[in-house]
Amino acid sequence: MNEQERRFTRGPVEVRAAGESRTIGGYAAKFNVLSRNLGGFVERINTGFFAKSEGDGWPRAMARYNHDNNMLLGTSRSGTLRLVTDDVGLDYAVDVPDTRADVYELVQRGDVAESSFAFRTLDDDWSMTEDGFPVRTLLAGQLVDVAPVNDPAYLDTSTGLRSLAERAGAELEEVRAAAEAGDLKTFLTPKPTIIDLAPASRQGDPHLLLALRQRRAELYQRRTF
Secondary structure (H helix, E strand, O other): OOOEEEEEEEEEEEEEOOOOOEEEEEEEEEOOOOOOOOOOOEEEEOOOOOHHHHHOOOOOOEEEHHHOOOOEEEEOOOOOEEEEEOOOEEEEEEEEOHHHHHHHHHHHHOOOOEEEEEEEEEEEEEEEOOOOOEEEEEEEEEEEEEEEEOOOOOOOOHHHHHHHHHHHOOOHHHHHHHHHOOOHHHHOOOOOOOOOOOOOOOOOOOOHHHHHHHHHHHHHHHOOO
């Protein structure tokens, strides 16, 4: 999967003291926290989700206001964006340029108070919560950007549904319809195994279980007492 996804983070973006720089930051993502309902499923981020990006030195990672390419705030490449993971999640700090002083002021005043991040999923897994609700666990991915945002909304979750469809061997539209009906768990419940007790071939060879029983009876008759 290489489609870009975006998620809102329950965590404030705030002004941070950094000498003479206009610096803002916060948690762009939090680990092992269940998201709100994304339309039939919830998500959690595994603690190792950003390990590859971090190990590679956060290549091409950016901070952009509202994820807008025309509102670039900083980059990992230049050092104006600094990223670090801890037990809580992915923390970022970005030195806002003079040309984006309005963004700094909006954060300072509290008008912009929340963050989001964009990513590409490399690996995920599906299971169910203790309450039997479908949960997608993001296992490994590539960070695209972090962003202070006005409107913290979960955007398109088609990539997640496509992942489940591939896992279940189902059509995407079938999975999407199930999501809308709140019935995704049908794709996560193991199907019962049906054992055919009929003869295994036209030659009348007994089924494996019957053959084992027959062999057991023969051995029993040979036992000496």
